[in-house]
Amino acid sequence: MKFTIKKELLLDALVKVSKAISTKNLIPVLGGIKFELKKKKLTLTASDNDITIQSVIISDKEEDFKIENEGSIIIQGKYILDIVRKLPDKYINIEVIDELKILIYTDNSEFNLNGISESEYPSINLEESKKKIDLSAGTLKSIVNQTAFATSTEESKPVLTGINFNIAGNILECNSTDSYRLARKIVKLTKESEENYNIVIPSHNLVEFTKIIGEDDEIIELHIFNNKILFKKENLKFESRLINGTYPNTSNLLPDDSMLIVNTNLNEFYNVIDRVSILTSDKEKNIVTLETKDNTLILKSSSVEIGRVEEKMNINKNNDENIKISFSAKYMMEALKSFSTETVDLHFVGEIKPILIKSSEDDSLTQLVLPIRTY
Numbered sequence: 001m002k003f004t005i006k007k008e009l010l011l012d013a014l015v016k017v018s019k020a021i022s023t024k025n026l027i028p029v030l031g032g033i034k035f036e037l038k039k040k041k042l043t044l045t046a047s048d049n050d051i052t053i054q055s056v057i058i059s060d061k062e063e064d065f066k067i068e069n070e071g072s073i074i075i076q077g078k079y080i081l082d083i084v085r086k087l088p089d090k091y092i093n094i095e096v097i098d099e100l101k102i103l104i105y106t107d108n109s110e111f112n113l114n115g116i117s118e119s120e121y122p123s124i125n126l127e128e129s130k131k132k133i134d135l136s137a138g139t140l141k142s143i144v145n146q147t148a149f150a151t152s153t154e155e156s157k158p159v160l161t162g163i164n165f166n167i168a169g170n171i172l173e174c175n176s177t178d179s180y181r182l183a184r185k186i187v188k189l190t191k192e193s194e195e196n197y198n199i200v201i202p203s204h205n206l207v208e209f210t211k212i213i214g215e216d217d218e219i220i221e222l223h224i225f226n227n228k229i230l231f232k233k234e235n236l237k238f239e240s241r242l243i244n245g246t247y248p249n250t251s252n253l254l255p256d257d258s259m260l261i262v263n264t265n266l267n268e269f270y271n272v273i274d275r276v277s278i279l280t281s282d283k284e285k286n287i288v289t290l291e292t293k294d295n296t297l298i299l300k301s302s303s304v305e306i307g308r309v310e311e312k313m314n315i316n317k318n319n320d321e322n323i324k325i326s327f328s329a330k331y332m333m334e335a336l337k338s339f340s341t342e343t344v345d346l347h348f349v350g351e352i353k354p355i356l357i358k359s360s361e362d363d364s365l366t367q368l369v370l371p372i373r374t375y
Helices: 007-020 077-086 137-150 203-211 266-279 329-337
Strands: 002-006 032-038 041-047 051-058 065-069 071-076 091-097 101-105 110-114 133-136 162-168 171-177 181-188 197-202 219-224 228-233 236-241 260-265 287-293 296-303 307-314 324-328 343-348 355-359 362-369
Touching (some): 002 007, 007 051, 007 091, 032 077, 051 203, 071 077, 077 110, 137 171, 137 219, 137 329, 162 203, 181 329, 203 236, 260 266, 266 296, 266 307, 266 329, 329 362
Antiparallel strands (some): 002 065, 032 041, 041 051, 051 236, 162 171, 162 197, 260 343, 287 296, 355 362
């Protein structure tokens, strides 16, 4: 194997695939990146058995990428990424000599690395489904940004560590919950799905994928299988395992009606909670108490060791009812951060019932925060 490539082309592909390299992997070969050079293209593949990422560089411009000899080898991921990142040259030459010796050189630098035979690498088949679903990169990023934070971090409930993708017809409903809050995003697909799907994708894997795609209108293809999902965007493929298990029915958590709806400026409400939560301590779960009196919202918190704080702000209500309710400041602030609108509506059902957060400007997103009893 021997080729010359523009540094920025190789570095971009390496940065993407290296997200699938785990330092904790018990299989040494999975710490490597598979370089496969044939038919005028270089394919880079990395996997940790949980996710697999593949990036293809096509040799369509000789000034960017020149191939002399085809071949394949596994190169230790950490070292090749560091070398390419730190070399100052515009072009990098990579050559395999004596089958397992890798020479990486430029005009003034030369690195020799030990490679691993491709025969030791697990067989990876990034197959595509005939029944794909299309989403724009920007839409997928919005889904993940608005739901991933509400997933559970407790491995004792594996199904709650993922985001539930429920596809029926042309509607994609995404849910995430850790049992104390719920995030729901509903997206209308450009065309109807041939099949209905109800799958759970590990939240961490989706977050990693959105880090390597741009916020644009480029289409991402979703190829769904029994135990895995493949995302394809141009010359990039990202495969993730699916979480086994039945996702809980979250629809019954959403109240049908409310006794009171409070409309408030999102940024002002967020900042008030942020200030009021200064005097809460972790062991008290950042508890903040909210109370309405006429068109005034009062937020307060107190700690025996630290002190107390109270802030007021003006609001609009849909009726003369009042409410007093306590909740986690952290959970409320994370829910508010998922909205990009100017105002939000807080739907109250009762003092021990969930608080629903919505926006009249964007009905595709719903957040739910459970109250905390303070007595």
